[in-house]
């Protein structure tokens with residue numbers, strides 16, 4: 001699977017916008033692959049919000065990944081699910097979803113990434129690369145050196161690597177140069193809602209260079 005270099009993730013509290021509105025603005029800026037991340041709504045509420053966002057995504061040619069919830073991804077026919085270390089086991093998610101769905105998986109160390117390389121995944125995320133205030137109780141910072149080590153460890157498997165955590169316009173290039181195939185970003189895209197489109201464009205331009 002080819003991942004776009006920019007992988008935005010939604011955050012309703014930070015942006016003060018619905019998931020659908022965030023997808024709209026991110027798409028206007030050029031994003032084509034977006035994760036819906038929701039840590040505050042009930043599963044039922046998240047499913048409703050995701051359905052509305054998926055309508056926007058389908059209309060505009062965006063692939064949508066659902067954070068945490070394979071059941072919601074399956075029920076809505078989203079493009080995939082992103083699982084953490086405590087979510088449904090990726091092999092179980094693959095049995096549930098089949099080959100058509102994208103499955104991504106969060107890792108926080110070289111050891112976890114090596115373990116992940118054996119699983120039926122479409123991409124592996126590693127982070128936090130830098131300090132982040134967006135995630136509650138983040139694991140220890142991995143750093144660019146850690147990212148390089150993870151790349152070396154999983155390279156032979158040929159699986160795309162997503163860097164996440166504290167990445168900004170100043171550091172996205174370094175993360176890509178250290179081996180990330182894509183950078184996943186929340187606050188540097190969303191903390192000023194009126195700038196989402198512009199910042200998305202800027203990130204995409206920078207990631208090309």
Ligand code: TZP
Pocket residue numbers: 106127128129131132133134135138164165166167184185186187188
């Ligand atoms: N997983 C590791 S760090 C992180 C997640 C979800 C938060 C990323 O947000 P930001 O604002 O880009 O640091």
Ligand code: MG
Pocket residue numbers: 067068082083084085087
């Ligand atoms: Mg999770």
